[in-house]
Amino acid sequence: MIADGFMDGPSLAPNVSALRPLFDMMDDGYLVCEGIASPIYANASALALVPDDSDPLQALLALLPADACGLARRHGRWGGDLNFDDGRILQVRLYFRADDGRGYSLVTFRDVSDGYVRQKELERRNSQLRQTLASLAGTQEQLLRSGKMASIGQLAAGVAHEINNPIGYVHSNLGSLQEYLHSLFQMIEVYERALRSSEPAAMLPEIEDMRQRCDFEFISVDLPQLMAESREGIERVTQIVRNLKEFSYSDREQSWRSSDLHAGLESTINIVWNELKYKVVLERRFGQLPLVQCRLSELNQVFMNMLLNASQAIEERGTIIVSTGVQGEEAWVEFEDTGSGMPEDVQQNIFDPFFTTKPVGSGTGLGLSISYGIVKNHNGRIEVRSTPGKGSCFRISLPIHQPGLREQQD
Numbered sequence: 001m002i003a004d005g006f007m008d009g010p011s012l013a014p015n016v017s018a019l020r021p022l023f024d025m026m027d028d029g030y031l032v033c034e035g036i037a038s039p040i041y042a043n044a045s046a047l048a049l050v051p052d053d054s055d056p057l058q059a060l061l062a063l064l065p066a067d068a069c070g071l072a073r074r075h076g077r078w079g080g081d082l083n084f085d086d087g088r089i090l091q092v093r094l095y096f097r098a099d100d101g102r103g104y105s106l107v108t109f110r111d112v113s114d115g116y117v118r119q120k121e122l123e124r125r126n127s128q129l130r131q132t133l134a135s136l137a138g139t140q141e142q143l144l145r146s147g148k149m150a151s152i153g154q155l156a157a158g159v160a161h162e163i164n165n166p167i168g169y170v171h172s173n174l175g176s177l178q179e180y181l182h183s184l185f186q187m188i189e190v191y192e193r194a195l196r197s198s199e200p201a202a203m204l205p206e207i208e209d210m211r212q213r214c215d216f217e218f219i220s221v222d223l224p225q226l227m228a229e230s231r232e233g234i235e236r237v238t239q240i241v242r243n244l245k246e247f248s249y250s251d252r253e254q255s256w257r258s259s260d261l262h263a264g265l266e267s268t269i270n271i272v273w274n275e276l277k278y279k280v281v282l283e284r285r286f287g288q289l290p291l292v293q294c295r296l297s298e299l300n301q302v303f304m305n306m307l308l309n310a311s312q313a314i315e316e317r318g319t320i321i322v323s324t325g326v327q328g329e330e331a332w333v334e335f336e337d338t339g340s341g342m343p344e345d346v347q348q349n350i351f352d353p354f355f356t357t358k359p360v361g362s363g364t365g366l367g368l369s370i371s372y373g374i375v376k377n378h379n380g381r382i383e384v385r386s387t388p389g390k391g392s393c394f395r396i397s398l399p400i401h402q403p404g405l406r407e408q409q410d
C-alpha cells in the first residue's frame, strides 16, 4: 500500500524509500494522495490514528469533513479541527497542487489536545477569576456600606447628644412659657373685671398687686428671649437633621453629580462636631472651588474619616485646618492636624485594610482603606505628609471633570 517514488523529481525519486524512516519519526501525521482523493502514503503517526482499520489510508481520508476536498481543490488548501470522543483534538490541514495533470495533495494531522486542554483550563481559570473579581467588588461594596454604617453608628451617640441639647432647653422653655401664660391670663382677668366695674380706679391696687405677684416686668423681658432661644434650638435640630440627610444621602443609583465640596465639608463638620468641639479648634481656609463631578455622599465619608483621624490623633487640645483649592484640572481638600504624627513604618501601612494603631475595639482600621478606594474610584489620589510629634496632613486631589462621564439628571 505504500507507493515508492511518489515524489518523482529527478534527484529525489530514488531516495524516497530511504526517507520513510525519517517521516515515521515525525510527531505530526502525514497522508499523501494522488489527485485529491487517492491516498498513496501515510507516515507512522498518521497510521496510528486509525490503528484497527483494514484500509487505513482510506480511513484517514474519511476523517476529513465532506466539503474539505472540494474546498482544497478550489482554494489550494483547507484547514480545520477534528474532535474525538476521547477528548483528543487534531488540527488538520489539507494542501493541494495540480500543476498539470492530477496533481498531489498532502494532509497533515497535528495533535493539539494539550494546548487545547491548557487553553480550556486557562478559560476556566479566567472565568473563575472573573467571578472572584465580581464577588470581591460586591464584598468591597458591602465593606464600604458596613464601614459607613459603623461610622454612622459611632456618630449616632454624638448626634443624639447634639439634638438632645436644644430639645432639652426648648422643652424647659415651654414649661416656663406655660407658667408665664398662666400669669398673663390671670392679669387679663383682673383687667377685665376692672373694665366692667363701675369704678375701675378702685381696682388699681389689686392690679398693681397682681403685676407684682406675676413679676410682669420680668416676664415682658424674659418671654421674647425664651421664644428666640427656642426658635434657635428648633433651627439647630432642623439643621442637624438636614446635615444628616445630606451626609448619608444614599447614592443608590450610583449617581455622579456636579457638587459643591464646601457644602459637603460643612455638613460633615456638623455631623462630627460633637467629636471635635471639646479639644479641637477648627480653622477653615477655603479657596474658590468650582462644582466637582463626584458622588458627594461618598466623599463626605472620606472627609469624615479624615476629620475623625485628625481629632483622634490630638491628645488634649489642638488645631485642625481644613483647606481647599484648585490646581490645574484638579480640586484639592487638605486636612492638617497638630496631632501625634506618624513614624515612617506606620505611614507605609495606613491604607491597608484593618491596619490600626488604635486600641482593640476603638478602631477598625478601615477608615483610610475605604477612603482610598473612594478617592481612587473618583480618579483622584491621597497624599500624606507627617512628622512624628508635630502632626499630619492628608491632601485629597480630585479631577473637576470625570473623564467620559455623562451626568445623571434629577
Ligand SMILES: Nc1ncnc2c1ncn2[C@@H]1O[C@H](COP(=O)(O)OP(=O)(O)OP(=O)(O)O)[C@@H](O)[C@H]1O
Residues within 6 Å of the ligand: 305, 309, 310, 313, 337, 339, 340, 341, 342, 346, 350, 355, 356, 357, 358, 362, 363, 364, 365, 366, 367, 368, 369, 391, 392
Ligand atoms: N491624622 C492622623 N494622625 C496620625 N495618625 C493617623 C492619622 N490618620 C490615620 N492615622 C493612622 O493610620 C491608622 C489607620 O487609620 P484608619 O482611619 O484606616 O483606621 P483607624 O482610624 O485606626 O480605625 P477606623 O477609622 O476604622 O475607626 C490609624 O490607626 C493611625 O495610626
Ligand SMILES: [Mg+2]
Residues within 6 Å of the ligand: 305, 308, 309, 363, 366, 367, 368
Ligand atoms: Mg480612622
